[in-house]
Amino acid sequence: MSFSQDLLTRAQPTMDAIMVHPFLKAIAEGNVPDDVLNYYVEQDEHYLKDYLTITALAVTQTDNHEDIAKLLDVAQFIGNESKAHEVMLGITGHQVENWRRGPETLLYVNHMYESAYRGTYADTLAALLPCAWSYEVMGRELVAAGANNEQNPLKEWIELYAPNDDSKSYTIWRFEALDREVAKLTPQQQEHVAQTFLLSLEMEWRFWEAAWVQEKWQFNI
Numbered sequence: 001m002s003f004s005q006d007l008l009t010r011a012q013p014t015m016d017a018i019m020v021h022p023f024l025k026a027i028a029e030g031n032v033p034d035d036v037l038n039y040y041v042e043q044d045e046h047y048l049k050d051y052l053t054i055t056a057l058a059v060t061q062t063d064n065h066e067d068i069a070k071l072l073d074v075a076q077f078i079g080n081e082s083k084a085h086e087v088m089l090g091i092t093g094h095q096v097e098n099w100r101r102g103p104e105t106l107l108y109v110n111h112m113y114e115s116a117y118r119g120t121y122a123d124t125l126a127a128l129l130p131c132a133w134s135y136e137v138m139g140r141e142l143v144a145a146g147a148n149n150e151q152n153p154l155k156e157w158i159e160l161y162a163p164n165d166d167s168k169s170y171t172i173w174r175f176e177a178l179d180r181e182v183a184k185l186t187p188q189q190q191e192h193v194a195q196t197f198l199l200s201l202e203m204e205w206r207f208w209e210a211a212w213v214q215e216k217w218q219f220n221i
């Protein structure tokens, strides 16, 4: 069994929990409460800025030309995600004004920065992967369930993340790169990479949850 196949088995319970999270159910039904959408967009603006920076850090850790080209494509795609945010803000009429990272956002991006600054290239790939992978699975499942119907105000948002061609995965190259890179590591380092991936995946669940419960810092500073 490949490293990433084993990883997917270990990741399954977390992924299952993400897919049934009430926030995702509300996206499917097109009835996410406004304050949840606003919280999500504000935190995701922070998240994506950091994600872009960490993607750039990943570029500096490898000399594999194909990976570099793919990572630059990812950087390009992150620009499209502002459009996804506009879909959500179009529903609520809100403007982004909270420029403070919430607790879960900070935990998540710090985990990714730590992986990039202190880990191997494989750690950085692993830290970045659950973001793309969980949204691909989500997009695919939402479209399969017909959630991107004309009545759903989040139709465009959903379609941004669903693969265009059903058979094509936009994250498969990342798993292949991960398998190639971990082959260079010791078993101990490989387990570190696995933990890095699984922690980012848990952070995906926590990111939805934080918006759903409107998680706040204790003090306003």
Ligand SMILES: Cc1ncc(CO)c(N)n1
Pocket (backbone or CB within 6 Å): 044, 047, 048, 081, 130, 131, 132, 135, 204, 207
């Ligand atoms: C937290 C989070 N994870 C994944 C994505 C998809 O890029 C996103 N926009 N935000």
